[in-house]
Amino acid sequence: MPARDWALIRKALINGDSYNSEVSAYFSDFNTDTDTNALKNLCLVQSNDSALIAQQRIRFFREEIQKTHLKPIIVGQPKIDLDADVKYHPEVTVVLKQSLTSVSRGKYPKDARISWRLMNETSESLTFTKMNDVAALVYQQFFQNRFSFKKGKFIGWYISPLDGLHLQLYCLDATEAKRVAKYVVQAIGKTWNDSIFKVTNPNRDNTIESPQISILGKQKDAPIWRPNINVNSYKANINVWGAGNEDFELVGRLANGQFFAIARKN
CATH class of the missing domain: 1.10.8 (Helicase, Ruva Protein; domain 3)
Structure with missing residues (x-):
């Protein structure tokens, strides 16, 4: 060179x-x-x-x-194939991640996702100016004061198609699930409907220490089922139908760790 x-x-x-x-x-x-x-x-x-x-x-x-090399293998469908089957409104996703300092050596931090759709927009009507407005909202509500919640085995459901919401939140308990769901609904300017919210409480215990299992002759810890952890807002992006594999970032991060609102292609 x-x-x-x-x-x-x-x-x-x-x-x-x-x-x-x-x-x-x-x-x-x-x-x-x-x-x-x-x-x-x-x-x-x-x-x-x-x-x-x-x-x-x-x-x-x-x-x-x-x-x-230890990142999890994602079992799913390429976006370009999904776009060929289903047409959808732009989807905003806030990714939250477990703090690195709380993760054991050799383990990868777990994450959580909060998503909603922009029901007043389509791929054709969306512009970078509008995306920057969304980025500013997401930054203000989830990153200016870093949003966090306690993740666990309880599932909080809040499904309101007209509002672009299909929340499925894995939280520590019912109280935390309702707190997070209500915060998200109000943060994006929608009206909370208490009759929509519901909670699923599985009987399975998620506090049992992970047992050792043998895989191809090597001892490994068995996967932990819905552990109780804290997650913090980490990044945000928007998924646009028909844009192929392009992903648009809404919130970036500076070298000093501070977040900032931006609408750009990743």
């Missing part, structure tokens, strides 16, 4: 909302101490790094810190 090309790529990795920004945002979830800062500096691309050293830093961050 020509030296000038690598210099431009390295500059892009270091500056702006790129790789180094992602690393800094990731480590902002941890308590800052000497060891954490040293680990962070190992991952950051430096201004005098060669292409080989930069690749090693990126690989170290992805494989040893983020543990990308």
